[in-house]
Amino acid sequence: MGDGVNVVALVVFVFFFAVVTVMGFLAARWRRAADTENLDEWGLGGRSFGTWVTWFLLGGDLYTAYTFVAVPAAVYAAGAAGFFAVPYTILVYPLIFLFLPRLWSVSHRHGYVTTSDFVGGRFGSKGLSLAVAVTGILATMPYIALQLVGIQAVLDVMGVGGGESTHWFVKDLPILIAFGVLAAYTYSSGLRAPALIAFVKDTLIYLVIAVAIVYIPIRLGGFDEIFASAGEKFAETGNGSVVPGEDAHWGYATLALGSALALFMYPHSITATLSSGSREVIRRNTTILPLYSLMLGLLALLGFMAIAAGVEVDNGQLAIPQLFENMFPGWFAGVAFAAIGIGALVPAAIMSIAAANLFTRNIYKDFLKPDATPAQETQVSKVTSLLVKVGALAFVLTMDKTVAINFQLLGGIWILQTFPAIVGGLFTRWFHRWALLAGWAVGMLYGTVVAYNTSSPTQAHFAGSSDTIPLIGETGYIGLTAFVLNLAVTVVMTLVMRAVKAPYGVDGTTEGDYTADVGDPGVQEELPPPTVDARR
Numbered sequence: 443m444g445d446g447v448n449v450v451a452l453v454v455f456v457f458f459f460a461v462v463t464v465m466g467f468l469a470a471r472w473r474r475a476a477d478t479e480n481l482d483e484w485g486l487g488g489r490s491f492g493t494w495v496t497w498f499l500l501g502g503d504l505y506t507a508y509t510f511v512a513v514p515a516a517v518y519a520a521g522a523a524g525f526f527a528v529p530y531t532i533l534v535y536p537l538i539f540l541f542l543p544r545l546w547s548v549s550h551r552h553g554y555v556t557t558s559d560f561v562g563g564r565f566g567s568k569g570l571s572l573a574v575a576v577t578g579i580l581a582t583m584p585y586i587a588l589q590l591v592g593i594q595a596v597l598d599v600m601g602v603g604g605g606e607s608t609h610w611f612v613k614d615l616p617i618l619i620a621f622g623v624l625a626a627y628t629y630s631s632g633l634r635a636p637a638l639i640a641f642v643k644d645t646l647i648y649l650v651i652a653v654a655i656v657y658i659p660i661r662l663g664g665f666d667e668i669f670a671s672a673g674e675k676f677a678e679t680g681n682g683s684v685v686p687g688e689d690a691h692w693g694y695a696t697l698a699l700g701s702a703l704a705l706f707m708y709p710h711s712i713t714a715t716l717s718s719g720s721r722e723v724i725r726r727n728t729t730i731l732p733l734y735s736l737m738l739g740l741l742a743l744l745g746f747m748a749i750a751a752g753v754e755v756d757n758g759q760l761a762i763p764q765l766f767e768n769m770f771p772g773w774f775a776g777v778a779f780a781a782i783g784i785g786a787l788v789p790a791a792i793m794s795i796a797a798a799n800l801f802t803r804n805i806y807k808d809f810l811k812p813d814a815t816p817a818q819e820t821q822v823s824k825v826t827s828l829l830v831k832v833g834a835l836a837f838v839l840t841m842d843k844t845v846a847i848n849f850q851l852l853g854g855i856w857i858l859q860t861f862p863a864i865v866g867g868l869f870t871r872w873f874h875r876w877a878l879l880a881g882w883a884v885g886m887l888y889g890t891v892v893a894y895n896t897s898s899p900t901q902a903h904f905a906g907s908s909d910t911i912p913l914i915g916e917t918g919y920i921g922l923t924a925f926v927l928n929l930a931v932t933v934v935m936t937l938v939m940r941a942v943k944a945p946y947g948v949d950g951t952t953e954g955d956y957t958a959d960v961g962d963p964g965v966q967e968e969l970p971p972p973t974v975d976a977r978r
Contacts, residue, residue, distance in 0.1 A: 447601035448767060454776025455600065455783060458646070459623075462639045462784050466627030466791075469634040480816035481555050484632035485799045485823055487717040489550065493726050495637055496718040499792075500727060502640030503714045504531075504705065505734050507592025507786035509741065510647070512850070515758040517745025521672065521682035523690055525742050526698045531735040533702035539728040542706065543721045544868045544956040550716075551955045556796075557712050557864050558804035564867040566947020567875040568808055573882050574860045575804035578709040579830070581853035582797040585708070586834035588850050589786035589793075591759065593620045594838075596779040599763035614839060620786070621835050628791045628831075629824050633717055636791040643788050646781035648737065650766075654747075654778070655740045658769050662750045668743075671750035684746075692916035693908045700922035704858040709796035710789065721959040790831070798827035851907035852893055855921035859885035862932050868956065875947050877935030885928030892920050 473488060482489055491499060509527070516524030545560065554560045558578070562571030594617050627635045659665055669684060676682045686694055705711060718724055748765040755761050766778040802823040807814050814822070863878045898905035911918040 448599075448772055448775065450772030451767065451776035451779060452600050452602065454773055455596070455779045458642070458777070458780035459783060462642055462787065463623050463627060465638050465642070466623075466635040466787075467630055469627070469638040470631040472634050472638055479820050481799060481802065481819050481823060482553075484820050485555060485795055486713065487633040487637055489717060490719045491637060491717050491723070492719055493723050496714070496723050497727050497730060498640040498644055499637045499714045499717065500711070500731060501734050502636060502643050502785075502788035503710050503792050504731075504789075505644075505647070505738065505785070506789040507589045507782055509738060510782045510785050511592045511595055511759050511762055512588070513738070513742050514745035514748070514762045517742050518748045518753075518761040519682060519745075519758045521676050521684050522686045523682065523694060524745060525739075526694055526701065528735060528739045528742060530698040530701040530705070531738055532732065533699065534705050535728050535732050535735075537702060538706050539725065541865050541868050542715055542724050542728065545712070545864075546715060546718065546721050546724050547958045548868075548951055548955040550960070551958050552951065555716070555803050556709065556800050557707075557860070558800055561863050561867060562804070562808070563950035564871070565863070565873075565875040565878065566949060567879070570863060570875050570879050570882075571804050571808065573879060574863055575800040577856050577860050577882070577886070578800050579797045581857035582709055582793045583830060583833045584837050584853045585710075585850055586790045586793045586831060587837035589790040590617045590620055590834065590838050592786040593617065593783050595757075595759045596763045596782050599760055599767050600779060617835065617838055620783075621831055624787055624790055624794070625828050625831050628794055628827055632824075633713065633792065633795055636788045636795075637717070639784065639791075640788050643781070643784040646777060647785060650778045650781045651737055651740055653774070654744060654766075654769075658744075658747050658751070658765070661769060662747060668746050668750040672746040675749050689917075692911070692914075692918045696911075696918035696922045697907065700858060700919040700925065701854055703861055703925065704854045704921065707857045707860050707864060708793075708853075709800055710793040713792055713796040713799065719960065790834075794827040794830045794834075795823075797830040798823040798825075801826045801830075851921075852904060855889040855893055855907065855924060856886060858921045858925045859889065859928050861925060862929055866932075871946075871949055872936065873932055874936040874939035874944065876944060877932045877939055880935045881928040881930075881932030884931045885924040888927055889920055889924035892924075896920070 473490060513524060513527045518524075545557075548554065548563075549560060552559075552563060554563065556575065556578075558571040558575040561574050562568055594614075659668060662668055662671075673684045676684060683690075706715075715724060718727070744762050744765060748761045751765055751768055753761050753764050753768065755764055763779065763782065766775045770778060802819050806822050806826075807819060811818070859882050862873065862881060866873050866878075892909050893907065894903050896906045896909055897903065907920055908917050909920050909923075910916070911923050
């Protein structure tokens with residue numbers, strides 16, 4: 443890392459940061475409805491976004507600062523194992539093509555704002571709805587923290603914030619500034635802010651990757667030289683490989699599959715989905731979103747380029763920002779850093795809104811104030827979005843930032859346990875509500891305990907997301923093992939509940955709800971009414 447502040451890069455970065463901040467506040471006037479004091483407007487952008495807005499919003503939501511920093515950082519540290527993110531984003535789109543349109547339809551017909559709304563309505567269980575809501579909030583907080591770590595990484599490389607020996611306040615000042623900006627425009631504009639900013643974010647990311655994938659290999663002597671350098675490094679250190687060995691296959695495959703199953707269980711993914719204006723918009727997006735997977739494969743190669751360029755950093759999260767500073771002129775390094783920084787702001791805003799919606803609809807309204815008005819719901823959600831960001835900030839300030847990728851992986855272990863209730867509920871009513879709750883509890887407990895006990899030479903707990911799979915004996919993704927246990931308990935307990943004739947909850951949905959589209963009878967194109975009775 444160079445000495446001093448990279449003034450040119452910093453000026454460019456601040457310029458783009460200021461532009462998107464202004465856009466964030468102006469977004470409150472974009473597509474503004476007459477009545478803004480309801481969650482459909484603040485938390486879902488009026489449920490009116492078309493194909494391209496939804497595409498940019500989902501892309502900005504799913505391809506984050508984690509993508510830009512942690513994925514190539516994993517390749518830089520461990521080689522091909524870091525490419526797990528590429529196959530899982532390929533696997534996920536055929537999967538969501540099957541169930542997201544059904545979720546959109548039933549949610550728009552009943553006015554559901556969150557997946558917990560749907561689970562409560564489908565299974566007639568506020569307890570199960572609460573479990574899904576709490577899990578979503580817990581899984582989202584470390585994901586937001588990861589975005590703030592990405593901003594700090596680029597500012598550290600530019601010389602702002604200092605190193606680990608710097609006073610804590612100065613060192614953490616970049617995160618505090620990012621938190622303040624994010625909190626302000628999210629509170630003001632709701633989901634419209636990240637939807638508008640996503641256009642700038644994705645344009646910058648595509649520009650930077652297109653330039654980097656051509657310009658950097660030319661400077662380094664071509665891809666032959668890049669892969670040769672990476673192979674030599676891993677051969678010397680023994681800490682990774684250009685091609686994963688046979689002993690890594692189970693870990694790679696289970697992590698990719700588990701991550702694919704978990705991705706659209708996250709509240710922010712669903713929030714972006716439900717903001718779209720029609721069922722057809724969702725179907726179109728599942729066919730064009732794979733364009734981002736192409737970008738992700740190219741992005742991951744930057745990890746090998748950092749090795750070939752001789753980048754040496756103590757914190758792997760700084761490898762790619764440092765590569766950009768070393769290889770690009772100052773002005774374009776600033777553009778690249780801005781892409782990473784904005785790539786953190788967009789998803790962090792959506793995540794905080796999604797978590798706030800869960801608290802408002804499925805904790806505050808269901809348990810604390812059932813007669814809350816739409817205006818009260820909106821105000822509580824705004825305040826909660828601020829508190830969620832404070833929790834994420836605590837994650838960053840109290841935990842080791844060198845393992846930022848494990849924040850997201852831990853959240854993945856948790857959120858995957860909601861899959862049987864959400865996706866299962868979209869296709870069948872066979873599962874018993876108490877069985878789903880029991881399976882969720884077993885999966886959460888197993889995943890958390892095993893992840894907590896995972897250690898490394900530098901970290902006592904939560905040092906990774908892989909452990910030995912019971913009965914099989916291979917090393918695999920903890921989240922997928924927990925999910926299998928969850929599903930097994932759910933099936934067995936459902937059979938028991940059916941045998942003893944335990945009461946099923948009242949299903950507040952009908953078969954036609956799952957295929958309804960805008961224009962069909964009962965589908966709300968404006969503000970859906972609350973569906974308290976359907977969730978009881």
